[in-house]
Amino acid sequence: MKAQIIDGKKIAADIRQELEPRVAALTARGSKPGLAVVLVGDDPASLSYVTAKERDCEKIGIGSFDLRLPRETTQEELLALVDRLNNDDQVDGILVQLPLPDHIDADCVLQRIDPAKDVDGFHPLSLGRMLLGLPALLPCTPQGVVEMLQRSGHDPAGKEVVIIGRSNIVGKPLSVLLALKRPGGNATVTVCHSRTRDIARLTAGADIVIAAMGSPEFLTADMIKPGAVVIDVGVNRVEDPQAKRGYRLVGDAAYQDLLEKASAITPVPGGVGPMTRTMLLHNTVCAAEARRATGTS
Template sequence: MNLLDGKLVSAKIKEDIKQEAAAFLAETGRKPHLVAILVGNDGASETYVASKMRNCELVGFESTNIHFDTSISEGELLAKINELNADGGVDGLIVQLPLPKHIDPERVTEAIDYRKDVDGFHPVNLGRMQRNLPCFIPATPYGILLMLAHYGIDTSGMHAVVVGRSNIVGSPMSILLARNSNPGNCTVTLTHSRTRNVKEEVLRADIIVAAIGKKHFITADMVKEGAIVIDVGINREMSDRTKSGYKLYGDVDFEQVAPKSSWITPVPGGVGLMTIVGLLKNTLEAAKGSIY
């Protein structure tokens, strides 16, 4: 068993980004600039946004966190997005999900200029991704690709099974692994809550991407010997044994599955750290004007 170490890989890539950001500053006189909009006081969302802002500072980016109360109307939020779209000093723009029920997340996503959509959720970016054209790839799938590339894992010809079909991870991951690229060139099966006999499908996998949001959903009896196991799950449970008051668990039963795997990501310390890297790389490319 080999560990796909998100801590190690993210540190290496962030150092590369830091050097590129310094070169960008020297050339243009400004830093790449990421703006994050947070609506409400969801604890997990506040933690995620704070982490993104902190990582921007570490690599030499400018970052701005705009925090609105839940009482903000959809129209007011869309007006702010339009204002930031027109601001030449803003390179990347993200709106942290989830949003209050009275705000349509699809309208918000589509309102963001696709050239600043560093989350990679805009339909233009998703469509370009499917056609293997220049685009912003959703940060978590992008981070997974960067991790596989770092370890030199050749996925060509492998059978990949993705568990979970969300628009943020599962669906784009299935497209990316099937594309004519490396990592990629896999035969892909996308499973979900309506899939019959998920265990049978997962047992066929050379690569498993677990993104279903259920603690220890993938067990040892679902994994064949030598499989590559990528755990996207972040499931929080209250704990009196940690400073934070909670403990994180993945979608994979790591202790039981790891001995059967050729490569596996831990939780924490795996895909979550790579998601931040994907966002930073997208922001840097947005500053360079790579997507037009």
């Protein structure tokens, strides 16, 4: 029997539908949520991603502030813009699209964002509160993965989970969320990386395997046990002369290979990607509600 396809588009649409009345309630009180998206340079992938985020905002009534800066923008100019957005009452969430040009210190910029408006969940204060299990704006992709697992009937509680990849954006924060004593957590988590010996031995014993290392089709069927759940975070371009654009998108998991052995799997595209964008909207709404409740706007 083929694996269940975990439809990220459908789950994301359900979450957006849940957000709509919350956005409407804020807007009716004269407090329409607002998301500022800052893009430095003209990286095609970033441009496409930012445009998609703006469409998402429009669909559920969130105000979108599109701030596109030339690649030559200095770090000081970018920091000054972040400061202005921190003090703008119309802005509830600030997203600085990564990667930034090499001459800009991304960590410095991300740490300049007001934690109350840190809808990407990358600020050290946000990450620290997450680690302690305190209320915080959570990183979008890890939060999206947890939502996918819960809403598709694969609660991680009590499960053995292996994450391949230890990035600050996905692997590390996801390992924390899955291990925390909270809904969507309570799993036993192993994190693999480039120095891990015999990754296949570890993934073969896991109930849930999450591939997030940026290596095309790294995870193959012989690396998982029958009935494992596979969450594929990777998005990689692979040259394909037969494709219209000369390339095709593949994940970090060998999708076709795994369909016959996994009990459930996410596709690429259409899996984790839509969830990441939707959790950004979720965080913006949460930030807006929190700021109104505390009277900070």
